[in-house]
Amino acid sequence: MRDCALRLFAEHGSDAVTVRQIAAQAQVSPALILHHYGSKAGLREAVDTYVAGFMERLIDDADAAMASLAEGDAGSFAQAIAESLPPDSPVPDYMRRLILSADPAVTQIFTRWFAVSRRLFDAMVEGGLAVPSEDPDVRSAFLLICDLAVLLLRRPLAQALGFDPLTRAGILRWTQEVRDAYQHGIFAAQPSEEE
Numbered sequence: 001m002r003d004c005a006l007r008l009f010a011e012h013g014s015d016a017v018t019v020r021q022i023a024a025q026a027q028v029s030p031a032l033i034l035h036h037y038g039s040k041a042g043l044r045e046a047v048d049t050y051v052a053g054f055m056e057r058l059i060d061d062a063d064a065a066m067a068s069l070a071e072g073d074a075g076s077f078a079q080a081i082a083e084s085l086p087p088d089s090p091v092p093d094y095m096r097r098l099i100l101s102a103d104p105a106v107t108q109i110f111t112r113w114f115a116v117s118r119r120l121f122d123a124m125v126e127g128g129l130a131v132p133s134e135d136p137d138v139r140s141a142f143l144l145i146c147d148l149a150v151l152l153l154r155r156p157l158a159q160a161l162g163f164d165p166l167t168r169a170g171i172l173r174w175t176q177e178v179r180d181a182y183q184h185g186i187f188a189a190q191p192s193e194e195e
Contacts, residue, residue, distance in 0.1 A: 001022065001023075001026045001032070001036065001037075001043070002050060004022055004025040004026040005017070005026075005043050005044070005046075005047050006047045006050065006051070006090050006091070007090040008021060008022055009047060010090035010093035010094035010097065011093065013097060014044050014047075014097075018040075019033055019034065019040050047094070048105060051091055051094055051095060052105055052109060055095070055113070056112075058084060085166075087164075087167055092151050093154070093155070096151060096152045096154070099148070099151075100152070113144060114141060117143055118136065120140075120143075121133075121136060121140040121143060146178070150166065150174065154166050158170075
């Protein structure tokens, strides 16, 4: 029931989905959902708890990601998400809706996500994988936002690029170009006024 609600909420938003629609998708009666969760709000809370738990596990696993930095593997949260989810998971779409809402749970998750991003950036600098920054908080936030963009814009990116950037093959293709942009830059040097 929770997984069906997660999928429907991810596709349509929780406000647009009824208990009857969730029950039909789960092939149960609406009364059974109400018996287990008390209300649609209770079911939404269970979905939020499940998704928040998934994100918390990713954050907790960031220490393992830091160990891999010593081996030259500068991973990302987008990569961690891609490796942790089945290809048809509704979690990225649900997270997109949740992140763009004013839900207080998102603020807590984002604050922890930023703290891990900062620790990862510091570890990358210490390991010689990143250039030190005069403002490491902003640099860390920039890197985090780039990862979040893949999560938030997954569907339109897949349509525009012709591949899903959160599949295992897609994240490899995405990461190659992102690393090249980070390592070699994107913009050409501006000609000086004297030239």
